[in-house]
Amino acid sequence: MHTAFVQQIDRPMKPSSPVILLSQGRRVLRLFLAGVCTILIGLSAWLEPHQSGFGTHQQLGLGQCSFQVRHGMPCPSCGMTTSMSLMARGRVHEAARIHLFGVALFPSALVLGAMWLAEAATGATVPVTPALRPAWWWLLVALGAMLVGWGVKLLVGFANGTLPLY
Numbered sequence: 001m002h003t004a005f006v007q008q009i010d011r012p013m014k015p016s017s018p019v020i021l022l023s024q025g026r027r028v029l030r031l032f033l034a035g036v037c038t039i040l041i042g043l044s045a046w047l048e049p050h051q052s053g054f055g056t057h058q059q060l061g062l063g064q065c066s067f068q069v070r071h072g073m074p075c076p077s078c079g080m081t082t083s084m085s086l087m088a089r090g091r092v093h094e095a096a097r098i099h100l101f102g103v104a105l106f107p108s109a110l111v112l113g114a115m116w117l118a119e120a121a122t123g124a125t126v127p128v129t130p131a132l133r134p135a136w137w138w139l140l141v142a143l144g145a146m147l148v149g150w151g152v153k154l155l156v157g158f159a160n161g162t163l164p165l166y
């Protein structure tokens with residue numbers, strides 16, 4: 001029985017997906033994407049979350065949400081900057097209350113940024129399960145998740161009487 005255990009350990013493990021060597025152009029793209037994730041995480045840590053649950057983006061010199069001004073309701077991305085800023089501070093419960101998608105986006109940016117940086121540095125893909133490898137269809141998943149977060153925000157707001165805003 002001991003021999004079988006040793007043989008099992010000696011067998012090489014199969015990677016979950018094949019490692020692919022990247023062209024110089026793809027390495028530059030990975031470095032760019034890692035930079036975007038780094039900026040997103042850095043801004044989230046730098047910005048001070050607004051106590052109202054939205055408006056944190058105005059610290060960047062951006063104006064008030066025109067959808068909110070026009071309709072008295074939050075737009076699908078209202079609260080995302082605040083939620084991300086709260087996530088950077090480890091205040092997950094508050095971040096989820098502001099916008100659920102921020103709770104998913106923050107760790108995704110951390111993991112993807114690290115993966116893309118490793119790929120840019122080594123010139124080889126990180127072996128992950130193919131379904132988890134970023135692809136264009138993930139943008140549809142992200143958009144759907146953001147809309148679900150917005151829907152939850154609207155339902156809760158109408159239920160507790162905080163919506164419409166005016």
